[in-house]
Amino acid sequence: MSSPPATAVRVDEQQIRALPKAEVHVHLEGTFSLIDLLTLAKENDVPLPGPAASVFDISTHADYIAPEVTSGVGGSGAGSAGLTGFLRFLDWQCGLVRTPAQAARVAYAFAARQTAAGVRYSDVIVNPTHWNAWRGREHALLDALTAGLDEAEQDGLCRVSIAYSLLRSQSAGEAEDIVAGLVRARLPRVVALSVDGDEKVAGRTGEKFHDAFTAAAAAGLHRTVHAGESSGPEGVWDAIDLLQAERIDHGVRAIEDDALIARLIEDRISLGVCPRSNVTLGIYPDWTSHPIRRLVDAGVLVTLNTDDPAPMGTTLDVDWAVTAERFGFDLSDMVGFAQRSIDASFADDDLKRDLSTELSSVSATLR
16 A cells, blocks of 8 residues: 655654654664764774774674574565664674763763754663673663763753663563562663564564563553564564553554554554664565554554664654655644654653643644
8 A cells, every 4th residue: 555645845854853752662772873883992992893984784794694584574585684683783882882981971872862853751772682791780781871861861851761671582581580670679760671672583472571571560660562573463462462561662563453453542552663664674665665654544553763763874853754754744743643652651640741731832833
């Protein structure tokens, strides 16, 4: 199904930046800028994997691509290999962060970049398995990141909470131990449990992580689950039924199952959709094939996000503008995306209320 014609009046980035909004599906591991990587590499005397000009072009770095991965994703032969290679690239770059000061600097820079894009609150996903210098010291990593986020908030930048993400290949016992540790520590910015990684490679993991997510829910942690990206609708069903997901990260392949669409609408479970990521990593062959318009028109609560903006060469305001143009969303639609982002976020009720009030005021001046 092709997308509707583009809007007559383009929604530009300046208008989008003016809208108070949240981003709920963005990985800290995917926000390192080129200057971040160059600085960290120099500090640690680590060579770049290739020329600086092409460091984000993971297709040029064969070491990142798992040779055994050849099956397609969502009909695209490059998809699974692309996603697996991309995850290996994240391992390399996060391995450059080795000191608390470096971790705090990365977190502060993230908040600054979000603020520049007009983001007022973020639930940032952190998967400590990518940060290999911090194995066995995951809480120390989170403390260092929190220090950077605290400083950023004191400086008036975007407020940020952390969703601690499991990797799909971890065991049930590891997941349960992680949740138990989070519950004991009560780390101040960790508000949610997540799970990510390549569904196509790992297979269905909902049953494996059921007990961990049940414990997280009982302890008051929110739950957000990557599903319906490189797997089909079954991953989304598992996230809802087995992991008590309040949000689904991606979830785009729910469009293939009418009953699942009805369930998402009935339970008001939002999808944190990232169109550019889905096209770049081969989930869909092009923007025209992406189902975001059909999901919105069906009544699913959809938010617009970047996933891993730095290596994708984008920012949230740019992706909102491109999505508006590609799928015929007007300024009123973008105000709706902003409101849904606030509603779907794990911000506290006071901040949600304040942002919603501000959004109403700002949107009135833009019409």
